[in-house]
Amino acid sequence: MSYAETETASQPACWRRAAALADDHRAVLPAAGERVAVVGCGTSFYMAQAYAALREGSGQGESDAFAASEFPHGRGYDRVVALTRSGTTTEVLELLDRVRPASRTVAVTADPLTPVRDAADDLVVLDFADERSVVQTRFATSALTLLRAHLGLHTEEAVRDAERALAEPLPEGLPERTQFSFLGRGWTVGLAHEAALKMKEASLAWTESYPAMEYRHGPISVSTSGTATWMFGAAPEGLAEQVRATGAQWVESGLDPLADLVRVQRLALARAAAQGLDPDAPRHLTRSVVLDQA
Amino acid sequence: MSYAETETASQPACWRRAAALADDHRAVLPAAGERVAVVGCGTSFYMAQAYAALREGSGQGESDAFAASEFPHGRGYDRVVALTRSGTTTEVLELLDRVRPASRTVAVTADPLTPVRDAADDLVVLDFADERSVVQTRFATSALTLLRAHLGLHTEEAVRDAERALAEPLPEGLPERTQFSFLGRGWTVGLAHEAALKMKEASLAWTESYPAMEYRHGPISVSTSGTATWMFGAAPEGLAEQVRATGAQWVESGLDPLADLVRVQRLALARAAAQGLDPDAPRHLTRSVVLDQA
Numbered sequence: 190m191s192y193a194e195t196e197t198a199s200q201p202a203c204w205r206r207a208a209a210l211a212d213d214h215r216a217v218l219p220a221a222g223e224r225v226a227v228v229g230c231g232t233s234f235y236m237a238q239a240y241a242a243l244r245e246g247s248g249q250g251e252s253d254a255f256a257a258s259e260f261p262h263g264r265g266y267d268r269v270v271a272l273t274r275s276g277t278t279t280e281v282l283e284l285l286d287r288v289r290p291a292s293r294t295v296a297v298t299a300d301p302l303t304p305v306r307d308a309a310d311d312l313v314v315l316d317f318a319d320e321r322s323v324v325q326t327r328f329a330t331s332a333l334t335l336l337r338a339h340l341g342l343h344t345e346e347a348v349r350d351a352e353r354a355l356a357e358p359l360p361e362g363l364p365e366r367t368q369f370s371f372l373g374r375g376w377t378v379g380l381a382h383e384a385a386l387k388m389k390e391a392s393l394a395w396t397e398s399y400p401a402m403e404y405r406h407g408p409i410s411v412s413t414s415g416t417a418t419w420m421f422g423a424a425p426e427g428l429a430e431q432v433r434a435t436g437a438q439w440v441e442s443g444l445d446p447l448a449d450l451v452r453v454q455r456l457a458l459a460r461a462a463a464q465g466l467d468p469d470a471p472r473h474l475t476r477s478v479v480l481d482q483a
Numbered sequence: 484m485s486y487a488e489t490e491t492a493s494q495p496a497c498w499r500r501a502a503a504l505a506d507d508h509r510a511v512l513p514a515a516g517e518r519v520a521v522v523g524c525g526t527s528f529y530m531a532q533a534y535a536a537l538r539e540g541s542g543q544g545e546s547d548a549f550a551a552s553e554f555p556h557g558r559g560y561d562r563v564v565a566l567t568r569s570g571t572t573t574e575v576l577e578l579l580d581r582v583r584p585a586s587r588t589v590a591v592t593a594d595p596l597t598p599v600r601d602a603a604d605d606l607v608v609l610d611f612a613d614e615r616s617v618v619q620t621r622f623a624t625s626a627l628t629l630l631r632a633h634l635g636l637h638t639e640e641a642v643r644d645a646e647r648a649l650a651e652p653l654p655e656g657l658p659e660r661t662q663f664s665f666l667g668r669g670w671t672v673g674l675a676h677e678a679a680l681k682m683k684e685a686s687l688a689w690t691e692s693y694p695a696m697e698y699r700h701g702p703i704s705v706s707t708s709g710t711a712t713w714m715f716g717a718a719p720e721g722l723a724e725q726v727r728a729t730g731a732q733w734v735e736s737g738l739d740p741l742a743d744l745v746r747v748q749r750l751a752l753a754r755a756a757a758q759g760l761d762p763d764a765p766r767h768l769t770r771s772v773v774l775d776q777a
Contacts, residue, residue: 231700245555253547258696259672261539280696368689378553386701393705395662395689402552402574406525407680409767411687427775435767473703473729481721 192321193391193468197454200327201351203318207331208348210313211338217295217311218339221249223267226292228257230280230478232325232386233272233332238379240270240336246375247340254379257284270336271296274320274328275477276303285309297332322469323476324390326454329383330447337447350448359452360440364460368416369394370408370437371453372401372428377421377446384419384453391468392460401425404432412437419453421446486615487685487762491748494621495645497612501625502642504607505632511589511605512633515543517561520586522551524574524772526619526680527566527626532673534564534630540669541634548673551578564630565590568614568622569771570597579603591626616763617770618684620748623677624741631741644742653746654734658754662710663688664702665747666695666722671715671740678713678747685762686754695719698726706731713747715740 211218219225225244227237234256241252255261257271257280269292273281276298285294285308296309299319306312318331337343369388373381378400385398399408402425404418412418414436420428429439442449461468505512513519519538521531528550535546549555551565551574563586567575570592579588579602590603593613600606612625631637663682667675672694679692693702696719698712706712708730714722723733736743755762 230697234697234700245557248557251555251558256694256697259669259694261545263539263542264545375553390701390704397691400550400553403524403528403550405772406528407684407768410684410765412767431767471704473706473725474701478699 191458191467191469193324193326194458196320196322197326197451197458198355200330200451201348201355203327203331204334204348204351206317207315207335208338208343210315211335211343214313214335215339217313218336219244219250219268219270223250224265225250225252225268225270226260226264226266227252227254227270227272228260228281228284229272230257230278232329232383233274235379235383235386236272236329236333237270238382239333239376242376242379243337243342244340247342249340257281260284260288262287266292268293268295271305271309272332273297273305274299274325276300276305277477277479279478279480281305282308297335299328323471323474324387324468330450333447344445347445347448350445351451354444354448354451355455359456359459360438362438363417363440363456364463366415366417366438367395368411369396370404370412370416370418371396371398371421372404372418373398373421373446374401374423374425380421380446380450384421384450387454387457388460390471390474391457392464392466393472394460401428404428409435421449485752485761485763487618487620488752490614490616491620491745491752492649494624494745495642495649497621497625498628498642498645500611501609501629502632502637504609505629505637508607508629509633511607512630513538513544513562513564517544518559519544519546519562519564520554520558520560521546521548521564521566522554522575522578523566524551524572526623526677527568529673529677529680530566530623530627531564532676533627533670536670536673537631537636538634541636543634551575554578554582556581560586562587562589565599565603566626567591567599568593568619570594570599571771571773573772573774575599576602591629593622617765617768618681618762624744627741638739641739641742644739645745648738648742648745649749653750653753654732656732657711657734657750658757660709660711660732661689662705663690664698664706664710664712665690665692665715666698666712667715667740668695668717668719674715674740674744678715678744681748681751682754684765684768685751686758686760687766688751688754695722698722703729715743
């Protein structure tokens with residue numbers, strides 16, 4: 190069994206632990222009313238998008254998400270939240286260095302012994318959710334769960350839904366599809382982007398991801414009888430019918446959207462296995478991107 | 484010849500006209516220092532991203548871009564700029580209705596007789612850049628050129644580069660690639676997204692698009708000897724070498740990035756022609772998305 194499979198399966202337990210830590214870290218996480226930027230790279234950037242939309246949507250203050258490399262340095266933020274599994278990613282470390290001390294910084298990381306320890310003002314350590322696989326699963330979802338719990342938006346039902354997502358069979362015919370489009374609205378847009386990335390990293394699939402209402406503005410043109418369109422959370426009215434009219438498979442569930450992401454992780458691993466790919470060591474990727482310094 | 488081909492070829496002339504109009508519209512376009520949101524759907528959203536990054540990057544004020552359907556309604560903006568070729572897109576009209584009168588609104592449109600006339604406070608009309616093709620080319624790039632000229636960032640060199648982009652041969656071997664990844668930084672991220680959309684709408688290609696520094700955080704895994712990676716503007720150090728090491732074709736040019744987008748439009752049309760597809764009537768798409776009102 191790959192590390193990725195073991196780590197994926199451990200998510201319900203990790204989420205319970207992460208949620209329980211939210212109160213302990215209250216003093217270093219964004220307070221209501223603060224203007225906040227949330228940053229990361231790759232999977233962490235997509236979790237940043239989900240958290241920023243959840244936070245602003247719940248009325249706790251303006252919250253922007255940026256890929257660390259695209260941070261708009263002219264702006265002022267009360268606090269910058271960095272998500273970094275390894276604590277070594279070059280763009281994140283450079284960004285933290287540059288925004289201090291104007292912004293208070295907090296890093297959510299799996300490894301308290303890496304350079305992010307000195308780069309951020311505060312640390313939230315989720316070492317129990319660290320991973321051996323290059324492809325991230327449980328660290329990312331546990332970090333989001335902790336942040337969601339801090340916002341008062343985590344429920345035990347989300348954990349039970351993740352257990353269901355691990356136990357129940359995937360929709361029939363899905364692994365054989367040739368193209369996958371993932372859609373979200375609000376905080377689930379970030380989940381859609383992460384789902385697309387997971388599928389391409391682990392199984393080299395042709396995947397796309399969009400805010401759901403954007404799908405009709407061009408991307409639906411690639412949908413056909415060989416493809417699948419997967420909605421995170423509630424779908425816009427009429428969209429399921431329009432997608433089915435293209436011949437594509439429409440996928441949605443009543444699960445908590447973060448638990449629904451677990452189903453995509455399983456799909457990605459199933460497709461990887463069918464192709465003889467190793468999700469612990471995907472093509473051209475390393476666990477953390479550390480760039481040569483000029 | 485398709486409308487799309489004729490419209491693509493007319494861009495240098497359209498850009499000159501659009502740039503010349505910037506001064507006439509100075510009173511209704513964002514003033515320096517204003518906090519601005521730029522909105523659109525599909526191609527217009529990607530142009531909004533490019534303009535917002537250009538504006539903020541030039542020190543003229545905070546500028547955010549949103550898909551119209553994902554606008555964060557709790558926020559206050561001095562001005563909302565809507566890009567809408569048809570002036571009929573449901574999400575844009577609903578958004579303009581909702582942000583007035585708290586924000587001053589201006590719509591850039593090709594058709595002054597459509598509902599956006601009543602929905603926005605101010606109009607900028609680029610009727611000479613209107614299009615018959617469903618797939619947008621010259622309206623989008625002319626709108627961005629006008630906005631760029633208003634920022635003082637348009638040059639005649641960009642127009643001459645567009646003429647070169649139309650006249651010179653495309654890089655060899657490109658139409659035969661099976662996957663295309665487009666990359667940008669800052670304002671060219673929006674151009675990368677538009678390039679990817681153009682290729683999929685017109686030629687049903689597998690395309691992806693990212694901020695360039697994000698490419699190493701996962702997406703590079705799909706690159707292989709059959710694929711191409713296309714950089715808009717200056718590339719991050721070392722990236723060309725890393726992409727070539729995957730076997731992929733690396734594409735960049737010294738052209739103005741907006742002119743480089745014209746090369747992608749040509750590539751999309753060439754691929755469409757080779758497959759017998761009609762870019763004026765792409766699969767599952769209409770010229771404007773008008774939703775049934777509940």
